[in-house]
Amino acid sequence: MHHFRYDEAGVLCAEGVPLPVIARAVGTPVYVYAAATLRRHYRVFRDALHGLDSLIAYSLKANPNLSVLRLLADLGAGADVVSGGELDRAQRVGIPPERIVFSGVGKTESEIGEAVAADILQFNVESVAELAVINRVAGQAGRRAPIAFRVNPDVTAGGHAKIATGHRSTKFGVPIDRARELYARARAMPGITVTGIDVHIGSQILDAAPFRSAFGAVVELAAQLRADGHDIRVIDVGGGIGIPYGAQPGLAPETYADVVRATLGTGTRLVFEPGRLIVGNAGMLLASVLYMKEDSERRFVILDAAMNDLLRPTLYGARHQPVVVQRPDGQADHRTCDLVGPVCESGDIFAEDVLLPPLAAGDLVAFGTAGAYGAVMASEYNSRPLVPEVMVSGERFGVIRRRPTREESLALEEPFSVEADAVEGSP
Numbered sequence: 001m002h003h004f005r006y007d008e009a010g011v012l013c014a015e016g017v018p019l020p021v022i023a024r025a026v027g028t029p030v031y032v033y034a035a036a037t038l039r040r041h042y043r044v045f046r047d048a049l050h051g052l053d054s055l056i057a058y059s060l061k062a063n064p065n066l067s068v069l070r071l072l073a074d075l076g077a078g079a080d081v082v083s084g085g086e087l088d089r090a091q092r093v094g095i096p097p098e099r100i101v102f103s104g105v106g107k108t109e110s111e112i113g114e115a116v117a118a119d120i121l122q123f124n125v126e127s128v129a130e131l132a133v134i135n136r137v138a139g140q141a142g143r144r145a146p147i148a149f150r151v152n153p154d155v156t157a158g159g160h161a162k163i164a165t166g167h168r169s170t171k172f173g174v175p176i177d178r179a180r181e182l183y184a185r186a187r188a189m190p191g192i193t194v195t196g197i198d199v200h201i202g203s204q205i206l207d208a209a210p211f212r213s214a215f216g217a218v219v220e221l222a223a224q225l226r227a228d229g230h231d232i233r234v235i236d237v238g239g240g241i242g243i244p245y246g247a248q249p250g251l252a253p254e255t256y257a258d259v260v261r262a263t264l265g266t267g268t269r270l271v272f273e274p275g276r277l278i279v280g281n282a283g284m285l286l287a288s289v290l291y292m293k294e295d296s297e298r299r300f301v302i303l304d305a306a307m308n309d310l311l312r313p314t315l316y317g318a319r320h321q322p323v324v325v326q327r328p329d330g331q332a333d334h335r336t337c338d339l340v341g342p343v344c345e346s347g348d349i350f351a352e353d354v355l356l357p358p359l360a361a362g363d364l365v366a367f368g369t370a371g372a373y374g375a376v377m378a379s380e381y382n383s384r385p386l387v388p389e390v391m392v393s394g395e396r397f398g399v400i401r402r403r404p405t406r407e408e409s410l411a412l413e414e415p416f417s418v419e420a421d422a423v424e425g426s427p
């Protein structure tokens with residue numbers, strides 16, 4: 001469910017704003033987000049969790065734009081952060097520390113220090129080595145850091161091998177069968193308070209079964225740990241709920257919530273870390289046709305958006321449904337084409353064999369479900385500027401991240417003069 005629809009004139013709009021208006025004002029490529037969809041997804045998920053003692057800690061990595069975060073913070077969201085930068089963003093929009101969890105396999109000492117100072121709800125710890133650093137940093141600050149181990153339940157789940165994290169062969173978490181021993185070690189540390197258990201098995205999971213088996217294993221572990229005398233107050237179940245991409249259906253939040261109720265019950269405080277579910281279908285990537293290239297074997301639509309603006313098709317073979325922004329009048333003769341970017345790599349392909357009405361230079365094309373892991377994974381490859389972002393709300397829109405100028409893109413580079421004719425190896 002989203003708020004990108006065609007108006008009576010056949011023009012694709014984000015809520016009440018025609019996309020060509022945004023293209024003219026901001027230029028393309030550009031990401032466009034619908035605030036109404038963000039609000040709706042947050043509320044649908046919250047309502048699905050009714051009856052549970054839950055905290056929705058939005059996973060910033062999916063889309064950390066401050067305007068997106070501010071809206072979610074106003075709706076009551078907490079934050080799942082994985083870096084000092086994300087912690088800073090969460091704090092800037094006023095997300096209270098008791099609604100922030102810190103995840104990630106490689107937290108640095110200084111990031112741990114920032115999170116200890118902020119007094120966050122919980123560190124989701126991924127290794128004994130990390131636990132030792134948290135203990136030391138918290139101890140030096142005269143504090144005890146609240147921790148959960150991220151346990152790896154050894155289940156296979158996730159839309160793509162690169163985003164499946166719950167199998168024991170991945171770098172994530174500690175093996176669930178070693179958890180009791182590790183919790184015992186944690187309890188003995190003066191800078192640590194054991195508060196919970198954490199699990200996250202992957203992303204874009206469309207089937208309820210892996211969640212059921214992972215949560216079932218966590219419930220068993222919680223019982224053992226409580227019997228061992230640990231005060232397990234929080235169970236963080238991570239994110240990963242699969243969403244619709246084009247015609248492919250997602251995992252209904254209600255189905256997911258039923259699995260949570262059936263396995264974890266209602267007695268413990270539960271933290272959820274959805275990212276994609278909240279923002280995925282709230283965003284589209286808007287691009288212009290630069291050229292129609294029809295003189296080779298295939299018909300290419302060359303766009304001004306590239307793999308560095310939306311990396312998912314290249315990286316995961318992901319399909320973001322392409323649509324034309326202006327629907328043709330009457331019966332247009334649809335033709336099969338490949339939508340590609342201008343970057344010098346043959347992997348710079350958004351979609352192959354797509355049936356679209358005739359297109360010409362200057363026409364607009366939009367890709368769906370681009371709100372999650374879209375703009376945030378963009379780069380300046382080929383010295384193309386970072387793609388800007390726009391938020392629409394009703395009839396209004398604002399640029400929430402502008403396109404950098406050439407000067408801004410160059411500003412971090414410093415000259416360092418090196419002689420062109422120096423001889424290799426000479427003193």
Ligand code: LLP
Pocket residue numbers: 059061062080103104163200202203204238239240241273274275276277312316372373
């Ligand atoms: N919690 C943890 C610990 C995570 O690692 C992730 C995602 C989430 C929550 C949020 O998962 P979500 O609800 O969004 O599925 N770049 C990839 C996705 C990587 C996901 C990494 N972790 C993509 O574009 O598909």
